[in-house]
Amino acid sequence: xxxxxxxxxxxxxxxxxxxxxxxxxxxQRCTDCGKPYFYPRPVCPDCGSRNVExxxxxxxxxxxxxxxxxxxxxxxxxxxxxxxxxxxxEEGPRMMTSLSGLPATPExxxxxxxxxxxxxxxxxxxxxxxxxxxxxxxxxxx
Amino acid sequence: xxxxxxxxxxxxxxxxxxxxxxxQSTLELHIExxxxxxxxxxxxxxxxxxxxxxxxxxxxxxxxxxxxxPDWIDGTGVGGTSFLLHVRHAVAxxxxxxxxxxxxxxxxxxxxxxxxxxxxxxPTSPPGQFEAPYGTFGPTTTFTIPALRYMKDYGLTHEQxxxxxxxxxxxxxxxxxxAFRDPITxxxxxxxxxxxxxxxxxxxxxxxxGGGALVVTSADRAGGFPKPPVHIxxxxxxxETPMISQMADFTESQAFRLAGQTAFxxxxxxxxxxxxxxxxxxxxxxxxxxxxxLGFVKKGEAGAxxxxxxxxxxxxxxxxxxxxxxxxxxxxxxxxxxIQEGVRQIRGEAAAQIGDPQISVVLxxxxxxxxxxxxxLGRQPR
Numbered sequence: 001x002x003x004x005x006x007x008x009x010x011x012x013x014x015x016x017x018x019x020x021x022x023x024x025x026x027x028q029r030c031t032d033c034g035k036p037y038f039y040p041r042p043v044c045p046d047c048g049s050r051n052v053e054x055x056x057x058x059x060x061x062x063x064x065x066x067x068x069x070x071x072x073x074x075x076x077x078x079x080x081x082x083x084x085x086x087x088x089x090e091e092g093p094r095m096m097t098s099l100s101g102l103p104a105t106p107e108x109x110x111x112x113x114x115x116x117x118x119x120x121x122x123x124x125x126x127x128x129x130x131x132x133x134x135x136x137x138x139x140x141x142x
Numbered sequence: 143x144x145x146x147x148x149x150x151x152x153x154x155x156x157x158x159x160x161x162x163x164x165x166q167s168t169l170e171l172h173i174e175x176x177x178x179x180x181x182x183x184x185x186x187x188x189x190x191x192x193x194x195x196x197x198x199x200x201x202x203x204x205x206x207x208x209x210x211x212p213d214w215i216d217g218t219g220v221g222g223t224s225f226l227l228h229v230r231h232a233v234a235x236x237x238x239x240x241x242x243x244x245x246x247x248x249x250x251x252x253x254x255x256x257x258x259x260x261x262x263x264x265p266t267s268p269p270g271q272f273e274a275p276y277g278t279f280g281p282t283t284t285f286t287i288p289a290l291r292y293m294k295d296y297g298l299t300h301e302q303x304x305x306x307x308x309x310x311x312x313x314x315x316x317x318x319x320x321a322f323r324d325p326i327t328x329x330x331x332x333x334x335x336x337x338x339x340x341x342x343x344x345x346x347x348x349x350x351x352g353g354g355a356l357v358v359t360s361a362d363r364a365g366g367f368p369k370p371p372v373h374i375x376x377x378x379x380x381x382e383t384p385m386i387s388q389m390a391d392f393t394e395s396q397a398f399r400l401a402g403q404t405a406f407x408x409x410x411x412x413x414x415x416x417x418x419x420x421x422x423x424x425x426x427x428x429x430x431x432x433x434x435x436l437g438f439v440k441k442g443e444a445g446a447x448x449x450x451x452x453x454x455x456x457x458x459x460x461x462x463x464x465x466x467x468x469x470x471x472x473x474x475x476x477x478x479x480x481i482q483e484g485v486r487q488i489r490g491e492a493a494a495q496i497g498d499p500q501i502s503v504v505l506x507x508x509x510x511x512x513x514x515x516x517x518x519l520g521r522q523p524r
Contacts, residue, residue: 005263007271039272039388065291065392068339073279081339084276084283086387096387098276106339111294127275 004075006123013040015054020126025057025117027091038093059117061087061130064094068104080104087115087130100131148523149233150371153183153357154485156478157249160352160471161321167257169199171249171353173207175478179355180245184368190357192241194218194228195248196475198259204247214241220381221508222422222475225356226515229481230377232358242359248478249353256351269385281424282338282346285510288392289340289427295393295442298430300340302445304331306426307344307468309454314465316455316494321348322469345426347467347476354478356485361523372488375501376409376518378402386510397514398435398505405503406436409518413438417499418487419459420480422507423466429453432505433461436516460496463487477506477515484519 019026030044114133155178192214314320378401421432453461
């Protein structure tokens with residue numbers, strides 16, 4: 001059976017994956033208009049400026065939307081139904097992610113619930129996942 | 143030719159069969175659709191001087207297989223709405239004098255996968271880096287993600303979402319070519335297997351084999367055609383996002399809205415002029431987004447509008463009258479079939495003919511809310 005998909009960084013995304021390896025969620029922002037953005041690319045999607053810089057995000061987010069997938073992607077068959085989520089980062093951008101420390105049920109996954117980033121190894125990289133904010137719920141599910 | 147030149151769909155046909163066709167490759171489905179459409183227009187392949195289709199197999203392969211060396215080529219491939227964009231581009235090409243008679247083809251061995259291209263995002267691509275690692279696996283895991291946000295923000299219920307499939311099955315019941323024709327209830331939909339919560343199996347489109355093609359030419363072409371001309375009154379296209387996670391607002395498709403505005407403005411129509419509507423329905427939420435984006439109802443009202451019976455047989459806005467991707471057929475790039483049904487209704491030859499519609503609007507989706515195309519088709523010229 002095929003393994004789970006592993007991202008392969010490109011030159012413009014390497015700083016993001018380097019950040020994940022250091023347990024930091026790094027985003028970019030425009031130094032002309034100030035707008036933070038994701039996914040990594042060498043131009044501001046708001047004003048077209050190439051004057052962009054990396055910064056470390058707070059790692060705080062809320063649950064924007066999700067599905068609970070019952071037809072597993074390659075490598076996910078042993079996970080049972082699993083959530084594919086999109087989170088709203090505190091800084092504004094959104095990203096797709098997996099949820100950690102939460103059962104994949106509609107009852108457990110409440111839209112707008114607060115989350116925080118955590119990292120999990122996948123192949124040669126570290127993937128940013130999100131877990132419930134505050135350690136109590138997270139510890140209980142470890 | 144000029145910007146005022148009227149352009150029509152003179153030929154339109156699907157493959158002889160749709161459904162499960164393991165004996166026909168993707169290329170053969172293109173060829174069969176093409177030959178049927180050219181015959182429908184009363185023309186021969188020698189009349190064709192322009193070709194548009196998606197890769198693979200692409201316009202070069204399709205043209206060569208048909209023995210055509212076109213001097214106008216469009217390989218726009220932006221998902222299932224590509225054929226609507228081909229129509230728009232063909233209108234421009236004919237008005238510019240670049241081509242006179244353009245053939246637009248679709249064929250897809252979506253179910254049997256004969257001669258089909260394998261799909262997996264390259265691990266270096268943005269979707270390969272920022273979506274696939276989280277277990278996305280085709281449209282059921284991505285196109286579906288915005289729905290829960292919409293449901294929470296606008297109060298759409300699971301029952302209303304399910305009813306989209308129920309309404310379309312009522313149209314399919316009237317169509318002998320539809321894959322699924324037996325009536326279903328909301329309970330049936332909600333009892334069907336969960337695919338990707340909140341979507342059950344019956345809220346997801348079919349996966350079939352098939353194809354179809356169109357012949358587009360100028361309205362003033364001498365000689366006339368066997369079938370009534372279908373006038374292309376307005377067109378629109380938009381791209382929005384290469385990844386569902388980066389869709390600006392999960393409760394609305396900007397691409398649908400803006401492509402629709404462009405097409406309606408060119409045609410000089412408003413929603414009240416529309417007699418028949420096709421909205422690409424890969425999943426049950428897409429017609430809801432489409433009805434709101436095109437302005438037929440206010441935001442948040444489309445679920446109730448469908449559940450109240452307005453779009454089903456006997457309703458005031460007949461929608462997806464072939465049964466749609468949910469019940470008729472869905473090869474993967476369904477847009478060609480949505481156009482075909484719009485043409486049939488304007489011609490008065492649909493299986494579930496709604497009377498004598500003057501204006502049909504076709505809204506196509508590409509990818510996962512990635513792109514949109516809109517066509518305004520008319521019985522009469524503008």
